[in-house]
Amino acid sequence: MSNSYGRFAEVYDALMTDIPYATYVEWVKEHAPAANNQNLLDIGCGTGVMAVEFAKAGYNVSGLDLSEEMLMIASERCYEENVNVFFVCQSMDELDGFNDLDVVTIPIDSLNYVPEQRAVEQTFTHVYEALKTGGHLFFDVHSLYxxxxxxxxxxxxxxxxxxxxxxxxxxxxxxxxxxxxxxxxxxxxxxxxxxxxxxxxxxTYAIETYMTMLQQAGFTNITVTADFTDEAPAIDSERIFFHCVK
CATH class of the missing domain: 2.20.25.110 (S-adenosyl-L-methionine-dependent methyltransferases)
Incomplete structure (x- = not known):
């Protein structure tokens, strides 16, 4: 998986102001409350906006991204916000060094930057192996539409x-x-x-394809919604959300 972000890291936050980060965080908290210092890994953490919010919510947060430029900005954000997040520069399909995770997030269509289906499958497998039994995976992707x-x-x-x-x-x-x-x-x-x-x-892939890849990785408890709502996807939904429990 190649690094898709270069100079873009410098302007990323200004271009993402329409993303309801708080809604995303609440979605995760609703289904996997931050109790007993739960371990959360934010994959594709970018400039650390959500990692900071997860840390403030009480999770023990690690952030993973392939872009060193993004991680530098994320580290500066954590310092300014006075929160502790452990950052790792690593490709999500080569996820290594994490175990006993309670929650994994792959937010804001980060998974769509993985170019090969085999690498998506490897990502799901590595996440499944890194999660505790009963652990949660949350991610979203662009719809076919x-x-x-x-x-x-x-x-x-x-x-x-x-x-x-x-x-x-x-x-x-x-x-x-x-x-x-x-x-x-x-x-x-x-x-x-x-x-x-x-x-x-x-x-991206059809919802059915994602379901198959997730099931092959071991996930059986999977809920699919769309567009930052609790509603099932429609033909014109733009963003598809998956919540999976190990």
């Missing part, structure tokens, strides 16, 4: 005065995959603009 329809409506643009981007998409080689090409202009300290480009690749 979002990948095949919404993402194909590019170009997308953004301009808040400090960050401007032009975002183009095209179908990837695999089914239900997308190549994202993003051109950024970011205001620097002296008032000039710095230009950089990012290319990301994401892939």
């Amino acid at each position: 979002k990948m095949d329809e919404i993402f194909m409506d590019s170009p997308f643009t953004y301009d808040d005065g400090d960050i401007t981007y032009l975002w183009d998409t095209e179908p990837g080689e695999a089914a239900h995959s997308v190549k994202h090409d993003m051109l950024f202009y970011v205001v620097t300290a002296d008032g000039t603009y710095e230009r950089f480009e990012e290319q990301h690749y994401q892939r």
